[in-house]
Amino acid sequence: MTAETAATAESAADIRRTDRIRASELIGRGWLNTGGKQVTLEDLRGKIVILDFWTFCCINCLHVLDELRPLEERFHDVLVTVGVHSPKFEHEADPDALAAAVERYEIEHPVLDDPNLVTWQAYSARAWPTLVVIDPEGYIAASLSGEGHVAGLTSLVEGLAAEHETKGTLHRGDGPYVPPEPVSRTLRFPGKAVPVTRELGGEGSGVGNFLVADTGHHRIIELKDDLETVVRSWGTGEKGHADGEGSSEGNDAAQFTEPQGLTLLPTELAEQVGYDIVVADTVNHRLRGISTSTGAVTTLVGNGVQRLIDSERVTEAQADELGSLGTDPLSVSLSSPWDVLWSEKTQRVIVAMAGTHQIFAFDPATGELSIWAGTGLEGLSDGDAGEAWFAQTSGLAADAQGDIWIADSETSSLRVLRLGDGYGAAGEKGSPETPYVETIVGEGLFDFGFRDGDPAQARLQHPLGVAALPDGSVLVADTYNGAIRRFHGEHFAADGTTVPAEVSTVARGLKEPSDVLLDSDGATLLVVETNAHELVRIAIPEEYLTVDEGASQTQRPATAVAPGEFSLTVGFAAPTGQKLDDRWGDPTQLKISSSPENLILEGAGNSEGLERTLRLNTEVTEGVLHITARAAACDGAPGEEIPMHAACHLYQQDWGIPVTLEEGADTGLQLDLRGIR
Numbered sequence: 001m002t003a004e005t006a007a008t009a010e011s012a013a014d015i016r017r018t019d020r021i022r023a024s025e026l027i028g029r030g031w032l033n034t035g036g037k038q039v040t041l042e043d044l045r046g047k048i049v050i051l052d053f054w055t056f057c058c059i060n061c062l063h064v065l066d067e068l069r070p071l072e073e074r075f076h077d078v079l080v081t082v083g084v085h086s087p088k089f090e091h092e093a094d095p096d097a098l099a100a101a102v103e104r105y106e107i108e109h110p111v112l113d114d115p116n117l118v119t120w121q122a123y124s125a126r127a128w129p130t131l132v133v134i135d136p137e138g139y140i141a142a143s144l145s146g147e148g149h150v151a152g153l154t155s156l157v158e159g160l161a162a163e164h165e166t167k168g169t170l171h172r173g174d175g176p177y178v179p180p181e182p183v184s185r186t187l188r189f190p191g192k193a194v195p196v197t198r199e200l201g202g203e204g205s206g207v208g209n210f211l212v213a214d215t216g217h218h219r220i221i222e223l224k225d226d227l228e229t230v231v232r233s234w235g236t237g238e239k240g241h242a243d244g245e246g247s248s249e250g251n252d253a254a255q256f257t258e259p260q261g262l263t264l265l266p267t268e269l270a271e272q273v274g275y276d277i278v279v280a281d282t283v284n285h286r287l288r289g290i291s292t293s294t295g296a297v298t299t300l301v302g303n304g305v306q307r308l309i310d311s312e313r314v315t316e317a318q319a320d321e322l323g324s325l326g327t328d329p330l331s332v333s334l335s336s337p338w339d340v341l342w343s344e345k346t347q348r349v350i351v352a353m354a355g356t357h358q359i360f361a362f363d364p365a366t367g368e369l370s371i372w373a374g375t376g377l378e379g380l381s382d383g384d385a386g387e388a389w390f391a392q393t394s395g396l397a398a399d400a401q402g403d404i405w406i407a408d409s410e411t412s413s414l415r416v417l418r419l420g421d422g423y424g425a426a427g428e429k430g431s432p433e434t435p436y437v438e439t440i441v442g443e444g445l446f447d448f449g450f451r452d453g454d455p456a457q458a459r460l461q462h463p464l465g466v467a468a469l470p471d472g473s474v475l476v477a478d479t480y481n482g483a484i485r486r487f488h489g490e491h492f493a494a495d496g497t498t499v500p501a502e503v504s505t506v507a508r509g510l511k512e513p514s515d516v517l518l519d520s521d522g523a524t525l526l527v528v529e530t531n532a533h534e535l536v537r538i539a540i541p542e543e544y545l546t547v548d549e550g551a552s553q554t555q556r557p558a559t560a561v562a563p564g565e566f567s568l569t570v571g572f573a574a575p576t577g578q579k580l581d582d583r584w585g586d587p588t589q590l591k592i593s594s595s596p597e598n599l600i601l602e603g604a605g606n607s608e609g610l611e612r613t614l615r616l617n618t619e620v621t622e623g624v625l626h627i628t629a630r631a632a633a634c635d636g637a638p639g640e641e642i643p644m645h646a647a648c649h650l651y652q653q654d655w656g657i658p659v660t661l662e663e664g665a666d667t668g669l670q671l672d673l674r675g676i677r
Contacts, residue, residue, distance in 0.1 A: 023049075023134045024122035026082065028114040029095065032102050035178035039082070039110055041138055046171025047080045048160050049134040050153070053125045055088045056101035057410065057462050057480070059336055059354050059392050060147050061129040063306065065105055066283060067150045071157065072109065078161050080175040083111040086120040088128060088554050089448060089462055091480035097512070100531045104189045104216055106239075109177050121557055126671060127655045133157075136164040136171070143672045146653035148308070152575025152674065159576075186230065187533045188216030191260040192339060192465070192515045193526065196222065198267055200276060200292040202248040204231040208520050211277060212528075212535065213259045220259060220279055220290060225520075227535045234290050234297055235259075241284045241304060246295020254297035257283040261339030261396070263349060265364065273364045275300075278349050280337040287329075287337060287351070287362060300329060301362055301369055306355065307333035308650045322386045327367045334360075338394045338464075345402025345419060352393040352406065359385075359393060359404070359417060373417055373437060377591070377628060378654050380411040380444050388437035390415075391445055395477065395515065399468040407463040407476060412449075413442020414460065414476055414487060440474075440487055441503060444595060446624060446656050449551035450481045451503075458503035459551045460485065465515035465528070475506065477516045477527070483508040484516050484527060486544060504544035510536075558658040560665035563618040567668035568592070570610040570629040572651065575674070578633040579640075581648055587632035592625065599623040599659075610673070620661060627655040629673045 025041055041049075052068065054061035065083075072081055083102075087093045092101075093115040102111055114120055123132050123143075131149060133142040133156060142156055164170035191213040198207065200222075208225045219235030232250035236242075240255035261280035270276040275289030275298060286302030325332050335355025343350050343361075350372070351360040358374030373385035374393075381389035395407030404417040419435050441458045449459030463485075465477030473488040484506040493499050511531035519526045525538045570590065574580055581587045586608035594600045603614035610629060634648040653673055 020139045023132075023138050023140050024119070026051075026084070026112050027118045027122070028084070028112040029116075030113050032099060032111040032113065033107065033178060033180065034110045034176050037176065037178075039112075039176050041134075043176060044080055044082075044134075045138060046136050046169060047175060048075070048078055048136060048157055048164075048170075050079065050081045051084050051119075051123065051132040051134065052081055053084045053086050053120060053123070053128065053130040053132070055086060055092055055128050056098065056105070057089055057092060057392075058128045059410075062105065062283075063147045063336070063355065064129045064131070065107060067147060068153075069108075071150060071153060074154075075157055075161070077172040077174075078170060079157055080177075081109040083107060083109060084114050084119050085111055086114045086117050086125065086128070088446075089480050090552060091461060091482075097531070100189075100512075103180065103183075108179065110175075117556065126657055127653055133160075135160050136169045142674075144674050145655075145672060146651060148649055148651055149575075149674065151578070151649065155576045185533050186228065187212070187214050187221075187535075189530050189533065190514075190528050190535065191215035191258075191530065192262060193223075193517065193528050193535060194262055194264055195517065195520060195526075197264065202232060202292060205292065210526070210535065211262055211264065213262055213279070215258050215260060215530075216533075218256045218258060220256065220262060220277065222292075223535070227526075227537070234295065239283070241281070241286070241299075243288075243298050244296070246297065248293055248295060251290075251295040251297050256281050256288065259288075261337070261341075261352065263340045263342045265342055265349075266344075269364060274298075275364075278340050278342070278362075278364070280340045280351065282336050282338055282354075285334045285336065285355070287334070287340065287349070300364070301332065302329070302334040302337075303331055305333045307335040307353075308356075308652070322371050322373070325369045325371065327369075329362065329367050329369045332369055338392075339396045341396040341398060341404070343398055343402065343404065345398070350396055350398075350404055352396050354392045354394055354409075357390040357392060359390070359406070373435065378410070378445070379626070380408070380413060380439060380442060382415075382437050382439050385417065385435040385437060390437075395463065395465040397466045397468045397474070399474070400470070400472070405466045405468055405474050407466040408442065409462050409464055409479070411442050411445055412447065412460045412462055414440045414463065414466065414474065415442070416440060441476075443551075445626075445654075446554040447551065448480075448554075450478075450483070450547055450549040451551055452485075452505055452546045452548060453502060455487060455501050455503050457551070458487075465513065467516050467518060469518060470522075475516050475525070477513040479512050479514055479530075481508070482510045482512065483547075484510070484513060484525065484538065505547045506541060506544060507538050508545070508547070554656075556658055558622065558660045559669070560662045561616065561659045561669065562663065562665045562667045563616045563620075563661045565667065566614045566616050568612045568614060568625075568627070568671075569668070570627075570671045570673050572610060572629075572631045572673040574631075574633040577635060577637075578649065579636045579638050579642065581632040581634040581642060583642060589628075589630040591628040594626060595624045596620065599625070616661060618661070622658070622660045625655070625657045625659055625669075627657065627671070629653055629655075629671070631673060 131144040196209040222231040239257040242255040277290040338354040339352040348361040379389040391410035394409040451459040461480035515528035591606040
């Protein structure tokens with residue numbers, strides 16, 4: 001062993017606690033990606049194991065999947081990742097839905113199906129995503145919450161490998177992953193679609209066709225009106241990022257990675273900027289442009305680095321503010337843009353930035369990129385655009401007034417950004433009217449269901465698509481309910497009577513519909529049925545269904561806590577080679593609230609530090625504590641000044657912890673943002 005290797009091993013040992021906790025057995029309903037075999041911890045002895053507690057609705061979990069890929073490749077002979085799928089939504093407990101998600105996201109490690117949260121509870125997981133590192137002897141080495149931990153994980157795995165190589169407890173070789181048999185399909189998990197509404201040129205192209213994000217094939221296609229014939233495509237079919245020239249017949253050299261939303265620009269603007277289609281290239285964290293006449297694919301916005309709230313501005317008061325991000329869009333970081341929409345009213349491309357829970361806008365004519373709504377904090381909170389909270393915005397549509405309707409997936413809600421005359425988020429309009437956000441259907445991060453009727457009582461389940469119809473109603477692709485739902489605001493009937501606002505069901509029994517739009521004939525709907533790998537037409541019924549299968553909340557074990565004074569602490573240990581960034585004050589922050597609001601009598605709100613004393617209401621018997629923790633660390637050695645241009649990292653996690661209030665229960669709670677054992 002070299003001196004450098006020995007030092008790495010010593011460093012890894014130094015940062016771990018002396019108390020050794022044996023890892024719990026992996027228990028669930030079954031396994032995926034193992035060739036049908038069960039996997040035990042004994043089977044994994046001698047390997048470094050990362051347990052990735054995830055759920056397939058969660059954008060942060062999807063980010064972690066991508067963060068882990070290079071780590072898995074680099075340490076393929078000593079590291080085994082095990083995905084522990086612990087569902088948030090009812091639909092995610094369906095084994096067929098899980099199998100489809102494992103295929104869709106091209107997960108190349110074993111996955112334990114944990115629908116009853118047995119293994120989740122054994123490891124005291126409280127948030128998605130949570131990572132637990134197990135050393136080759138079967139002891140827990142680290143527990144991490146949230147995303148952005150790859151640098152720390154790399155140093156930890158290096159240290160564990162060096163330490164256990166020396167001890168003789170490291171076993172190199174293949175892990176238990178068995179790849180599934182490939183399946184050939186025309187479409188593979190299509191995400192979004194838009195109609196071709198103007199002549200685009202190219203043989204076979206024409207009005208009445210559809211542009212489709214063939215997400216699982218990492219390409220964009222033009223599909224004929226029969227919904228089966230591919231006219232042309234842009235993309236190699238392999239994930240990656242590559243621009244390039246093509247022809248009017250398409251482009252088989254460019255590369256995308258899991259593209260989702262797309263929108264068609266008006267003719268004059270397209271001629272001015274040199275591209276017709278704007279694509280949300282989701283996993284590449286970019287917006288791309290496609291010229292249908294030349295086939296050229298270009299990068300419009302994004303440097304490919306995932307965006308986080310600026311680590312130099314970690315307090316809520318200093319979070320990303322509305323306004324322009326400049327006119328050099330290729331220098332700006334994005335985070336999982338999920339949908340894009342050309343807005344006639346604003347003359348901009350509106351962007352659902354799922355990864356930061358915000359609404360952005362891009363002006364193709366000037367290159368200006370702006371933040372239009374959302375603080376970047378995850379949740380459901382209405383009000384002025386700059387104060388609103390979103391949660392994984394995934395679908396966009398504009399109504400006749402130009403307002404923007406939003407499918408806010410993680411809060412299972414339908415929301416609307418009312419623009420009025422004050423739509424200029426960068427301030428150029430100068431209108432006194434401030435854009436604001438209004439929730440039409442939805443309650444919060446952990447509330448969902450399948451219920452029609454009064455919008456205030458109606459429930460959705462993780463919707464991904466939305467469409468505004470000419471009659472003023474709005475359709476929702478209610479993805480996890482497998483349904484198309486309809487919201488119609490208060491209106492007058494033919495006889496002049498007032499009809500109250502209501503939610504109804506247009507169709508159900510679909511396989512994860514992720515988008516819906518009105519067909520060219522105006523009498524049918526076109527649905528992107530993602531897990532059926534196809535686009536389907538549905539007749540608009542003369543009468544809509546009224547369904548009430550109830551309202552639900554995410555079912556997780558509740559933690560018993562004592563009423564009265566209650567302490568909350570979030571543990572954070574900066575990775576080796578990093579230190580807390582205290583150049584602008586305390587680089588840590590807690591934001592705490594509760595449902596119901598009166599669960600916390602004192603101590604709620606936002607403040608610096610990772611410790612807080614609360615006073616819990618003795619008259620409330622149960623509820624949910626909502627906790628957001630942040631910490632900023634930069635590359636540098638302890639005791640040394642951080643260089644001016646050092647790379648900095650923001651660690652953040654949101655917890656929603658169900659609690660019951662019981663006399664004699666625990667008077668404190670310890671959470672780990674990044675804890676090393």
